[in-house]
Amino acid sequence: MLAELSVKNFAIIEELTISFEKGLTVLTGETGAGKSIIIDSISLLVGGRGSAEFVRFGEDKSELEGLFLLEEDHPAFIACRKFGIDASDGMIILRRDIYQSGKSVCRINGKLVTISILRELGRLLLDIHGQHDNQMLMEEENHLYVLDEFAGKPLKEALKEYQSGYEKYTALRKKLSELSENEQELAHRLDLIQFQLDEIESANLTPGEDQQLSGEKEKISNFEQIFEGVQNAYHALRNEQGGLDWVGMASSQLEGISDINDQLKTLSENISNSYYLLEESTFQMRNLLDEMEYDPARLDTIEARLNEIKQLKRKYGSTIEEIQSYSAKIEEEIDSIENRDSRLLALQSELESLSKDIVLEAKNVSDIRKKSAKKLAKQIHKELKELYMEKTVFETEFTLKSANDEAQPKVNGVPVQLSKYGYDDIRFLLSTNTGEPLKSLSKVASGGELSRIMLAMKRILSNHQGVTSIIFDEVDTGVSGRVAQAIAEKIQKVSIGSQVLCITHLPQVAAMADTHLFISKKSRAGRTTTKVAPLSHDEKIAEIGRMIAGVEVTDLTKQHAKELLHQANHVKTVG
Structure with missing residues (x-):
């Protein structure tokens, strides 16, 4: 989990240290107070794209530092050993300094590392999910990755076997292609290397x-x-x-x-x-x-x-x-060229044999995906039903990567284009209303529906990704009423197995918080700065009341806030 975050001279933040707890931590506050800036700082800390624009006006650099507390068997420690980083006592400290020049200096447990290493380790520690992530669901090229993440270890093992054969297959195709080059070029090549060989041997x-x-x-x-x-x-x-x-x-x-x-x-x-x-x-x-x-x-x-x-x-x-x-x-090359015809026949025979093996491996990968797709659909239907999308039908469509070249390997008599990930092209299809045909997500889902689908997937995938901390940045946009309550309960369930940090404008989500942080901004000496403060029980009531009513918080609003908190406690107790 992310235990502590220190931010200095970042955007409108002058200096800030925040301690985080397990469970669900909610961040609320007025628009523009700096809630998303805090999430931006965490994103950059784990390898996000940096820019000199993040450096506070008038300062030389921004300083970001985060302390993560982890179980000893966490994958992040394996990554640390891989990169020669000393990591012990269940702690990892990330630090990133961003300068006015745009340069970044990154450290893990005090050791200088590249931004790519910081990013690789960061993805094992944090999963940041915001409104923009809905776009990931809209882009069909990402659907295969999502399904493979859900399929987990069996798929990874099958894919590893396939990729081992695929590397041999591509190397053999390349060698065959080189040997099948223009005969005149080969003749010139033969003359040249024969002269070189004679010169060396003599x-x-x-x-x-x-x-x-x-x-x-x-x-x-x-x-x-x-x-x-x-x-x-x-x-x-x-x-x-x-x-x-x-x-x-x-x-x-x-x-x-x-x-x-x-x-x-x-x-x-x-x-x-x-x-x-x-x-x-x-x-x-x-x-x-x-x-x-x-x-x-x-x-x-x-x-x-x-x-x-x-x-x-x-x-x-x-x-x-x-x-x-x-x-x-x-x-050896001379021998290959001089015996080109026999070599070609031998390589073609070897490629044909290998093609059959690789297609079988690809089919195994595809079969595991199809089984996982059915399980994914079943779980998503269950999650969406709890989010009041019970009429929604979700399916994964599989198509073959077709090829125009008859020399390519064939599946059911059809030539296919093999890639590093097999021969599957997939996309997620959805129907949100009874009787409506299944269509691509981008064509049928509204913003509020996408938020719920994304949250359903996150609820499912969080059990498969091994990430200890998840950040939701206003993923509840576009929903209200009973749907808002369902989303609040769903986010709370995700927090049972992972630390969750959530920026929200929904009082229902805020009421579910184990820790409620209030973000505000103030002016001092002509400069604006951001402040973060944990709320007491009474302060939570007042803040949830503000989220319900807006500017004026009445006794009735406070009573409503208390009821939300009471209901949230009941949900958490019942489980």
């Missing part, structure tokens, strides 16, 4: 050859300097009266007195060891000098070979290993 490259040749070149290029240095070192040690003779003399002198004490013995051993090491080194120098031979022709050969390797690297890869890898790749 070079007869050996892994590590370039490093070995570079080292040898370095030796030959510095032959005189190396030879002179080794020779001088050898003579300094081995010539008459050279260094080795003096060390040998020192070793003999110390050896004669080494038995006198331990210190002299140690010195004698050290000098003796040094003598043998130096002697061994002179043997190595002599061998090196005997082996060294200056060969200018070899230097030319090495430089020519290194230049050849350099040219190949420029064309085919930065290392010999990469060149050889490219060689293997084009060799």
